[in-house]
Amino acid sequence: MTGRTFSFEDLFSSSIPSESGSRQAHPRSRYDFGVAYPDPDSLPLAELAEALRVGLEEKEGELALYPHPQGYLPLREYLSEKLTRDRKLSVSAEDIMLGEGSSQLNHMIIEALVDPGDVVLTEDFTYPGTLGFLRRFRADIRGVRCDSEGMLPDALEAVLRRALSEGRRVKLIYTIPTFQNPQGWVMSLERRKSVLELALCHGIPILEDDCYVDLRFEGEPVDSIASLNPEAVVYVGSFSKVIGPGMRLGYLAGSSQLLDRITAIRSGSGVSQFGALAVHRFALNGLDQHVAHINQILCNKRDAMLGALDKYFGSCFGSEVFWSRPAGGLFIWLSMPAGFDTARVAERAAKEGILFMPGVRLSPEGESGHNRARLCFGYNRPQEIIDGIACLSEVFQKDGVAAL
């Protein structure tokens, strides 16, 4: 029987995608502007190990039990205080669910709402991970034009009305309102109110992905959209950017109606208590100080990248080239002259040891943004960032301009 071959090919469910998922690790490179990593040198490793040791001592029976379906209660209590304080979002621990990163939670929310063909509205360029989940559930994804304050209400209304006039169901508005990925802007309070007003008018919930909000280098926070209506808005956050992506620990705050139903489709049986114990104890000991510390580092990295772009891109490509100047987060959004193909140049850049994300990968329809690129400034040190941008400018000059 050992030798008998076997094929799963005809056995797969018709509900799953026909393509294979990628089983490759993210490629690594000398200049990694491709993935939204946090600063790797300031990970609180010793502090987390000590927090875990104390946490396990304090709660010695906890690992012997299966976690609460929504995750470790003391961490949810901490989050309810943090969200009330930082995001004006008054939620209790019962309204919060922990997840394997925010991605598991986004996945569950989309699965709970989207039937094939349902329309989901997003910003005109947005996080490719969420786009992947939306495509996996066969959503009809439609981007809404944005300016530097977020989705344009007129554009949102037009996209909405068109979908409805086509007889389509619009199931969700997905937004990253703070330090948007990749565009970097923060949606203004007025804009948040307008978007919510339109959503409420049409009975459409909003998924507010706020996973970069803690990474503010300057300026004042804007209230969360969820604080304006915690029933209609599902709020998702994460410890990935403030502690480390490898923790895989995110959180959701939403209406009990939604929590009841997503609990029924959860694929694991609750997030690891091991990580949750450590993060809870670490957070109590001083997450705020840690965040202040890493924001200083990230701010310097942003400035290094902005300076290098001025020097190596501003001078070479003229006035048709511009880029964002975000007040926080991890991204700079670069726009090259029309006709420039960043996807083509990305391959060449990778060979030179520089990774970045071509704009087209962040397009909901996969059709726009050919002349754009997302540059993450979290991973490399400032001098490396400067060297990497200098290098990238050379590649862009050689390959990209030739392609114009």
Place this chain on the structure above:
Amino acid sequence: MTGRTFSFEDLFSSSIPSESGSRQAHPRSRYDFGVAYPDPDSLPLAELAEALRVGLEEKEGELALYPHPQGYLPLREYLSEKLTRDRKLSVSAEDIMLGEGSSQLNHMIIEALVDPGDVVLTEDFTYPGTLGFLRRFRADIRGVRCDSEGMLPDALEAVLRRALSEGRRVKLIYTIPTFQNPQGWVMSLERRKSVLELALCHGIPILEDDCYVDLRFEGEPVDSIASLNPEAVVYVGSFSKVIGPGMRLGYLAGSSQLLDRITAIRSGSGVSQFGALAVHRFALNGLDQHVAHINQILCNKRDAMLGALDKYFGSCFGSEVFWSRPAGGLFIWLSMPAGFDTARVAERAAKEGILFMPGVRLSPEGESGHNRARLCFGYNRPQEIIDGIACLSEVFQKDGVAAL
């Protein structure tokens, strides 16, 4: 906008269950024979904390990165050696995927294969968690009669032929061949070969849930079914029972065809590196010694429960009552006289501080096992087990016999 009410009711996808999931923690009680907890007093807490400290020091950049989609490579390498050594299953790290407990992996495999109405075969009584996942994907679950060596090949063939004669697609055989939950037996090697032979004849894959295999108190291991054909058999294991359920760390070994496709439906983006780093380092330091230690403890607990059943059930209920004597695992399977309703008695027992699982909850069709009960011996100390079984006998005599 804050006050405006919002309802998700008409927005949910038609593909998700219409019932809410339970958002309650497992109830806790003085005598907890209800949930398959491991021994809570021998959790290696200090060792795990130290393993994490060393692991983070050795791999200091690891937490800054997103994990490999299949999970932390060194832990998968450790598992490939362990499975080759313990289960005669020659697999490489590329054939292995880590999950949020074995439950996330079982969920993904079922989701990947089952269309509504597809038939899945299981043992005549089996793990309710998997039954829940099968129901969530609307499988037609059919139990196969077992004796003390596992599924009866004749019964399996009959169930298979009936399903096929009805024009149904049979997508999976789910089995817990070692220290079966709840029945406690180990499927014999001959039986494993017969079940596999039938599966191969009909082109049906087997899901081998081997999450209790390390908990052997006596006797010799039987080769895994997957070792007989690693293409057709998906093997799932877990650290929940040997380190702690709160870790939420399980693993799968299967064909690349299957791994390619389940990667595309994974809802998180890989298991926490934090837990994986600790478990890897701890396992290298001496998982085998730890397992030998906890097996000694669990064996004493099993003996305490068997002795108490002899004393308090054997004498009171006569020869119509019997129970299993497992060589490992966490369960004793109790059979009361026909007509006895354990589900009814369970409510009364809970009020007296004793939890157990009524047999009907482990029935694939939810229709048999009314006179049976699953008793877990992992959680309480031996004297508590004896006291609890004495108490349970009283409740059974009062309520149960009256109900006959």
